Amino acid sequence: MSTLQKLDCQLAWTRLASLSCAIAIAALPFGCAPARAQMSMPQPEGKAVATSQPLGPAMMGDRVFAHILLDQFEGRTGVSGSQLRWDGEGWIGTDMNRIWLKSEGFSDKARVSDGDHEVLYDRPIPRMRYFDAQVGVRADLDSDPARVWAALGIEGMAPYFFQFAPTLYIRNDGNVAGRLTGSYDLLLSQRWIVQPEAELNFYSKDDPGRRIGSGLSDLDAGVRLRYEVRRKFGPYIGFAYNGTYRNTASYSRQAGESTSSRRFVFGLRLWY
């Protein structure tokens, strides 16, 4: 099998994996029947029920909800080429117990890169108002060799309305990775919103298979101006910077890729 065929095969497989992950997230809200159970009590007969009779309590405050948010679903275009970027998350659960799915990555004509898919259990942290703890699994599924990590992180709103999510990842080969994401919504009006956003990745070891070096590996940062036609439908334009650093930058250079790119972005922020 030629290298090209191999690549094609791998590309197809990773696309499929990414797609199924995206479908899984998209299917979240539909798979969840309203958890507000009907009371399974005997039928009323129109007469008094003794107050001592145990009746089922109402289900107030314990419903199951599900939402998906596709925060970035965009085309990026610049001198270093064009690519598709997605970054989304979804959750299902009650106030106190949730399952989260996250998926992000890049896709261009040749390959899918930085494909990161996570399944996490999420729970609010006691004594904190806006932060959740998350624990679960991350799978790197894209055109490069696959990796599986254990994930442990927190996500929530820091003072001054900063959305903030640091996550720690550990592999069985001892590689430790860290990711820091943050964003902020600056309201120009009730519907025009500027969102600066950044994501940084760190690794403790080189991973030549995925052309990732130790230390600060890459930064993806951008500023997007969106118009919320509705809360759930916000087209946007913006600017994104993507850079690789240290050993990762060396791998990029070896592969003949640029170590940084500046691209114009246009896309949609959607949630359900």
Added chain:
Amino acid sequence: MRRAPKSEGKQVLPVSRRRFVQGVAAGGALAVLEGTGWPVYGEPAPHDPPTLTGQDFDLTIDSLPVNFTGRRASAVAVNGTVPGPVLRWREGDSVTLAVTNRLKETTSIHWHGVRVPADMDGVPGLSFRGIAPGETFHYRFPVKQSGTYWYHSHSMFQEQTGLMGALIIEPRGKDPVESDREYVVMLSDWTDANPGTVYSNLKQQSDYYNYHRQTAPGFLAEAKKNGFWRTISDRSAWARMDMSPADIADVSGAIYTYLLNGSSPNANWTGLFRPGERVRLRFINASSMTFFDVRIPGLKMTVVQADGNDIEPVTVDEFRMGVAETYDVVVSPQDAGAYTIFAQSEDRSGYARGTLASSAGRSAVIPPMDPRPQRTMADMGMGNMKGMKAGDMPGMDMGGMNMSGIDGMTAKEMPTSSGDKANQPGMAGMDMGPKTANHDMDAMPEMEMGSNSGTTTFPQPGPATMPIMAMAGTGNDEAKLKASSPVHLHIGPQVDNVAMGVSERLHDPGAGLSGNGRRVLTYADLRARYSGVDGRPPTREIELHLSGNMSRYIWGFNGQKFSGAEPIVLKLGERVRFVLVNDTMMEHPIHLHGLWSELENGHGAFNPYKHTLIVKPAERLSYLISADTPGRWAFHCHLLYHMEAGMFRTVVVQP
């Protein structure tokens, strides 16, 4: 769903109704009116719900296609109308209501403010199982009170989708409120959106329906007005807590069309009068989430009743209605013409509107809405904190601190409680025979009333009622009060704020109403017309903090939502003081089923009886309860989505 939160836009939307709207013009009705002479109560406008009277009622609950906004939607109707028919009962009658459910889901009707046996209260899961699809449930109970009340579903979101109606109970004797004509004025908030979706959206983004959030250009405007550094400091005080002073209402005119008797503002419900008449308006706030500020420009309103209980008349220009409250007012328009009944939502995102007119087709100017209120640091319970930066607070551990003690004030010293002492002299010597076995309150902290016959159900105060029991005025009754166990409230996922300094706010008309140049009703104004019937002081105090996390959209009492909380247990016959402390930055209309809530507002024996009480942000408010009816009662915030999110407790009155 409407895209833009333009309330003005609604007025030009064509409104057509189906089934329950026979026509838009009120002229036809007027002709009928003139021909038949003036009835005792106002002839319904053509699109008013009908009035049903008598002792036996057949009510059918079914879905109904409606069009309030120019778009078709589905409502839940009673006997084919939204709101449902006005029920008129008579005090002293026994009523039977056969309620048939033609929906595909369980339903229920709760008689809001009416003291019924617990199994007739209509709360699925507490008083009964609910009314299953296809079933008929027979409510039967004696009517032992009078006044203006309402009924609504207590199942899911049916209240939001239209299952509500007015309930008028005529007094057995002569009505002390004299009027030539009367109208029900029922205010509600309608949305074409699915309420389940509304609730779900709030869970994901709690300011989803708030289109009045602070913006960056707004910062510049504020800085110009208040100064750069002050604006920085103001904004950062809020931002440090991740809270917004623009947080007034969770659901707004962005999706709500505010209705008056089921009519949108442009449909303009009209009630007719003859100049010189005394017109009684029975205001009912039957909305799911909206506080209304009500006024009739050009007319003084004399408030004569609150929550079904007569009060000493007080004349005002404006009053605020929490969700589920009722107020009866009397107006006396002297001149022919038209007056606008103007009920703006607290967040000023829209209004309900109707007209009082001397002839059909007349209308008056609709006033502009007032400036939008903003929350202040006082609403966060930080008003009294000197030398402390607001932003330092959220991280503080409040464990073990008794909130009420912060201002060096205990329940005993609260102005609201002093009324009890004030009434003692008046009560002395009014001891009523068998109910005197209470000399030793310590020995009998949970005393039984009436040693041989179980309990007495107290009547509603009226011209003929007497205080049933009074303490020998020893003056140290309060000392025998069993204090509430301290509430340890911590910042956490269910609690985004713990107010440091709470205060009594009975004289405060509420956010956006102070200093507007109008005389606005306050809770301090409410003085009962008749003396309360249970003269005993409370033997126990139960303190509950209203808590929540706006961003997570979790609400509860004492940092716990319903699903994690134990019931509040009262002993039958017990006299209890409920102390509510609001640690959130929103008003909550707190409703206790089955028992009266006697607001301690300094009028002593004439403290008003209510069924729903607004607790303002950072307010400490107390009321007395006579646990005279056994059963399991709902106790909850009457903001529908707050209740669904957990601001609900069961109160058990145990025999």
